[in-house]
Amino acid sequence: MTPETTGAGSLLEVRAITKSFGGVQALNAADFACDRGEIHALLGANGAGKSTLVKILSGVMAPDSGTIFFDGQEVTFSSPADAGAQGVATVFQELSLFAHLTVAENIFIGHEPLTRLGQVSGRRMRAAARALFDRLGIDHLNPDAMLSDLSLADRQLVEIFKALSRDPRLLILDEGTSALGRTEVERLFALLRKLKAGGTSVVFISHRMAETREFVDRMSVFRNGALVGTVAAAECSDEEIVEMMLGQRVEKSFPERSPLPAGAPVLLEVERMSDGSRLRDISLRLRGGEVLGIAGLEGQGQGELLLALFGAYRRLSGRVLLHGKPAKLSKPWIAKRAGIALIPEDRKTEGLVLPMSVRENVSMATLPAYGRFGFVSLKRERQFVAQMIARLEIKVGGMEQPARSLSGGNQQKLVLAKWLATGAEVFLFYDPTRGIDVGTKRAFYELIAGLARAGKGVIVYTTETSELAGLCHRVLVMDDGQMVRSLEGRDITEPKILAASFGLGDGAKPEKVPA
Amino acid sequence: MIFRRYNTSVLAVVALGLLLIYYYIRQPLILSPFGAKILANQGTTLALAALAQLVVVLTGGVDLSVGAVVSLSNCIAATYMGSHPASVIAVCVLTLAVGAGAGLVNGVLVAYGRIQPIIVTLATLYIFSGLALMVRPQPGGLVPPFYANALTGGWGYLPYAMVALFVMLFAVWTPLMRSRLGTAIRAVGDNPGGAHMSGINVPRTLILAYVMGGVFAAAAGLYLTAQTTSGDAAIGTSYTLNSVAAVVFGGALLGGGRGVAPGPVIAAYFLSIIISVLFAAGISPFYQSVFQGGILMVVLVFGNLWTLRTRNWLTILKN
Amino acid sequence: MDNLLARRLSDFTRHGVAVAYALLALLVIAAFVYDPGLASWRWIHAQLQIAAFIGIIAIGQTMVILIGQIDLSVPWNLTFSALVMATLSSDGYSVWLAMGAALLCGLVIGAINAVGVAVFRLHSLVWTLGMNALLQGASLVYTNAQPPKSDVPAVVREMAVGNIFGIPAAALIWALLAVFTVVVLRRSRFGRYLYAIGNNETALFVSGVDSRKVVLGAFMVSGFGAALAGILLTGYASQTYLGMGNDYLLIPIAAVIIGGTNVMGGSGGYVGTIAGALIVVILQSLLSTAQIGQAGKDVVFGVIILALVLLYAREARPTD
The missing domain is CATH 3.40.50.300 (P-loop containing nucleotide triphosphate hydrolases)
Structure with missing residues (x-):
């Protein structure tokens, strides 16, 4: 040649x-x-x-x-x-x-x-x-x-x-x-x-x-x-x-946003939460039925915020109120009992135990429910898992298949299935659709909207701006560990979110956001 | 800041100082040519074994076979040394070569066999100590007096043990650790992926580190031979634990990347001398292992107290 | 392949369990061919007797290895617990109380091991190595280097060397514990969590499960097993002696690894370990029959373990 x-x-x-x-x-x-x-x-x-x-x-x-x-x-x-x-x-x-x-x-x-x-x-x-x-x-x-x-x-x-x-x-x-x-x-x-x-x-x-x-x-x-x-x-x-x-507006079909009922109760309230480095004075409020988006460039503290709400951090300052009552979310199992669920950043290292089966992964967070005296009734476990597979339309060959062999989208559904069973009230999603195919993305949007319709509170951090624009009732923009902007109603558009994230236009100046 | 980086090694220096002061008060005789010799002889074997352990710990591994290599070289030396100076030198070289070979086996299995260092060295611990027992089924052997004197004697206040240690330290250890290999060893233990991305040949570095460890363990065995003037296949057993203790106490990081020679050497002297001090203080020698194990455990906890301070549980888990 | 049985079968063949049982069958045949005199109930009886001690220790070691750790404190935990029992019973306490105290000792030692691993996040290798030395010293101090010489209580002797319907009592104890262990590993929450920790502790933690308690459990089982083996060995040897645990470090670990449990944790189980325990015992017996001394045995065992680990328990390439 x-x-x-x-x-x-x-x-x-x-x-x-x-x-x-x-x-x-x-x-x-x-x-x-x-x-x-x-x-x-x-x-x-x-x-x-x-x-x-x-x-x-x-x-x-x-x-x-x-x-x-x-x-x-x-x-x-x-x-x-x-x-x-x-x-x-x-x-x-x-x-x-x-x-x-x-x-x-x-x-x-x-x-x-x-x-x-x-x-x-x-x-x-x-x-x-x-x-x-x-x-x-x-x-x-x-x-x-x-x-x-x-x-x-x-x-x-x-x-x-x-x-x-x-x-x-x-x-x-x-x-x-x-x-x-x-x-x-x-x-x-x-x-x-x-x-x-x-x-x-x-x-x-x-x-x-x-x-x-x-x-x-x-x-x-x-x-x-x-x-x-x-x-x-x-x-x-x-x-x-x-x-x-x-680019050219590619109209993604998002499910219709359910209107936020006027009297929706406040599920979660965060007051001036700081972790001493990556989170600075974060305040926010989440209502039942609300989808709250977290925007910003990658690595501005969004991940830390979700982990902190899930109890993976210790010695946080500030206050967290659940249903109006102070809660100390110092361990994941405490957060789980308090009704918080986390769909973590990396499903492969944090969300799933890849070599273990679909069944074992889906039941991981709720194992005590399927048996007595520390033992697991396989019959009840399998019934439950089958139910979840059907409800979320997870495509599996069988529930004994290792989680590793599933596609990215179906793996992510396993993580969600695990948490739906806990009866959580507040769902934290960390970039839920990263690396999954369009069809499953669409299914995820439906699931998130469905959670909101059922009165659950949802916080979503995603790197896809279109998702924030299509799904959320409200969008908070983070920069360097702080909430710098809040977008609501008509302001929730892709250009505005992107501009605010890049610190351009009227979003350029960091300002404190009222909770 | 110095304390933070070398926390436990500063502790080792202080501990050794206090120990020597206390020893002097109980037994003023240690401040004499004879006393200096005794003190120096006590710790040299462990100091060399600690260096053997250190180089492997720097790569992020642990070598459980250090004690067995000490035994093996002790048995070879005491069995084949003979009494002619030429044969003594030849056998010493042979012994060091056997140590290098033992290290090579460990290193190849870790680097190319991709087996965890713990399992590799646990298995070779049995292989090497089995070989030692084959070389010398019963304790005994013959060590010429001039060999023993050359390593355990002294000239005034200068014990030959110190000379031997300093030769190994400044003629072998330091040049190697100051070469590119030395940096590569620390880099591999610190961040193997980063080392690969920086163009370091990771398997080669691992193998050379284990070979170096084997040579130092064999040197420890040679020194021990001069001390005991006999060979015993079981004599090295305690050096595995104590070399790990000395390395940890000497400020090296289990998991790799951090550690310099002086800390473990000083800790080795502390761990060795404390036994005679306990004896001088009238404490039963049965407490020896209690102290050795206990010191290791306390130092481990002390060195890892940061885990109780880290904020993010996930980073602790992924560590 | 949505069938639990099918999956168990594939686990059996994939994770070296089948290899272990095939190896066991081959060994038995080889033994009978090599020395037809061995093909007797007496020989089998003797093998079962000794395998029981190793198998009981290997219960805890299997669990500890499943979570990616290792327990190196077994030898002196075993000795120390046996000494506690012997001393108490020679001091005139009831044998049940003495045994209870020994088992409690093992549990406490296991708990301390677990605290180092789960709370201080120390690697079990060095932590339990330190514990082993500590217990060695403690044994000397506790007995003044003179283990009690009085007779071993009859109950203890019966447990170790007695027979029930011609089967060694120790082997029956092992069989009971083995069944329980297999059920726990497969059907209990604790068992499920052990595998999860060995594969990915972070994922279990993010599922809201306190993994520290699971680690505690695994090490306590290991401590308990070491103490129980100490009691049985006392009965078997009709005495306690310093260093009675020395042979029980590598051999049970070898049984676990030969049985197909991954040394990195996360896969394997006790069914394989049972075969592993029988294999190491028969190997030892054959090496003895062939007049190979302790030295040769050590070398052979080291080589076999390395070979098996090379065969099916290598780490993934760092670049994968």
Whole structure:
């Protein structure tokens, strides 16, 4: 095969990359090109395929099909080390750091400067680290500090330095600035511009569009696993970009929202809940029959909030009232008894015991109900599980099948079945439809609406903005552990939720939300 | 901050200091060339065994076969050493090679066999101690006096035991741990996935760490041979537990990634000397294991008290 | 395959249980061929007798391994509990009280093991290793290194070496406990939770179940089994002695692993362990018949365990 060459300008070109995970198409014939010496931002709503693309470019995973050209040559990246050797360095979020090594050791791991005797030269390594810091104008990092003593922002800097220490030709930063403050971001971009002047290209992914837009040359917007378009950053408005990210309105059919009865009782009330780090002064109120959405960028404390309500955190400050009475939700079993159910973030590690059977998983939370003296009546257990399978229309070959063998959507239904049986009043959903097929998504919307109709309270955190817009009576937006905005009634639209999450438009200023 | 990172090793230094002061008050004779020799000799075997344990603990494993390798090398040395200096040196080298081989077996099974270190080393514990018993069914053997003197004697206040330990520490341990291998060992124990992503050859690193552990365990056996001047297939048994105790007490993290040599070495001396101090204080020697086991348990709890402070139950469970 | 029986059958073949029973049958045949003199009720009787001690210890060890932990405190828990019983009965207390005290000892030791594991989240390996040393010292201190020399009470001797309808009483005790164990593992909440913890403790926790209590139960069963084995061994040897537990660390663990229980926890069960216990006992007997000494036995057992673990209990590749 003759080596195909690409346009002289492109350092990296990706053609028709496809990648799917168990039936879910993460990338669908996606194209992407990055010029020599440019800073290029990747944008897209959650699940648009940016992260998958980055993982493929950094050698973490292989594409199902498609080709990658680097410097005019067709290449494959078989591992991160391989990609690194070919000149592509990626800044992962804390994934590759070592808590008990020093800053300098972390940066130079695997290619430490040596003395003539083959010893790692601490002196030269420190000097090299300092030289790197100077390039970025960072003076507060101590090369000898333990990584575990560093703040999140500093750890991210270390990740960036680690990538830079290998003098890459293409630097990929995956949400590299989410923990950095404004001045740090400016310094970082000052450095990136220097790198750019030296011919290095930078691919940059960040949700902080407003902050980073002024620093980048071009932006590529992804949607549903494919490239929508590439624009010069200076020639595009925020509104246009949001539109590109959302695209043509694909009308998803959501079940009709049941009206919230005027006198609906308050089921759950949270007053000024804080956990000392990720949750700050959270207050909210949930009525029976209400679907309350939690929006925001990923990792702003939404997961922590749901876990805290389920009793997975200890020493929380603030107050929780259930049915108007103070409740101390300090353990999951206490929360369970109080009528709270959690459909957790990761059904594979938190929701299900994958190797165990459908039957054993569905009955996991309610085992005492099927027998006496600590024993389980298999007959009663099977009756109940059969009932649940029928009610939720779970597609299984049989109830002795291991949960692992089910599709994602049916696995998620198992988790829900487990909790329906507990007679819970308040349901907490953590991204319930992530990675499941459209048909089952639709079934989940029906189930959630059904719970609300039956007078239960539902709190949903989801990364799919359309779901929030389609399902919720009210949407609270979280940013950095705080509730920054509340959207109700006509304000619950996708653009408004997205704008508020990105801190754009009238949602830009954090403000306290009355509960 | 120093206390937080090296919490239990600071404790070990303080404990050893207090112990020596108390010992001196009960028995002033320890502050003499003879006393220094006795004190130094007592802890050296365990100090070497603790280093053997430390390198494996740094990778995130535990080596239950340390005691058996100590026994095996003790039996080989005492059985085949002979009395000619050349044969003594040859057998010492052979013994260290056997230790390396034992480590290689452990390392390959852990790295390529993908079996948990606990199960691997529990099984090889029996294999190595069985081999030791085959080499030497009854205690005995022959150790030339010059060999014993070279390792357990002293020159004024300088015990040769210290010289032996320092040679192993500064001519073998430190250069290895300061090479890229040393960083790789700590990185693998800290975050195996991250180590792989950073381009470290994880299986190779694991194997070399176990081999290094085997060599140090064999060195401990050689020292023990000089001390007891005989071979005994059961003599190493207690070194498994006590090496783990010394490593934990010396500030290393079970689970890997953190730990430096001085802590476990000092803890090893503490754990060894406390036995004679108990004896000097008139406490029955039967309490020996009570103290050794008890100290390990207390230190473990002390080192893991943070679990009672962590807010998120899930992170505790996933740890 | 919506049939419980079908699933049990597939578990049986998949998790090495079938391998264990096939191995057992082969071993018995090999033994009879190697030495036809062995094919006697006397030999079988003797094997059952010894297998009972190992099998009883392996009940708790199976549960502990099912939750992904290990109990290394068995040898001196066994010895210490036996010493407590022997001392009390030689001091003139009733034999029932003495046995009760010994069993209580085992339960308390198991509970302390569980607290380290479940509350302080320490790995059971080092925690129970420390406990073992502590109990070794405690045994010396408690008896002044001189175990009581008085006669072992008749009840204890009968339990260990007596016969009921020609079957060893110890084996009958084991059989009763074994049936109970199998039922508990398969049909009780506790059993269900053991498997869940071994596979994914987080998921059980997020189902609102207090997994710490389950861990407590598993270690207490292990402590109880060690103490009961201590009592029976006292009757069997007609005396207590320091180090009587030394042979009971690796052998019961070997029985569990040979029986197909995953060393990482989560799968397996006691049906396989029963075969495992019989296999290790017959192997020992054969090695003795072949005049292979203790050293050779240790090596052979170590190699067999490694081989079996390599066969069916390897960790998944980290990249999978």
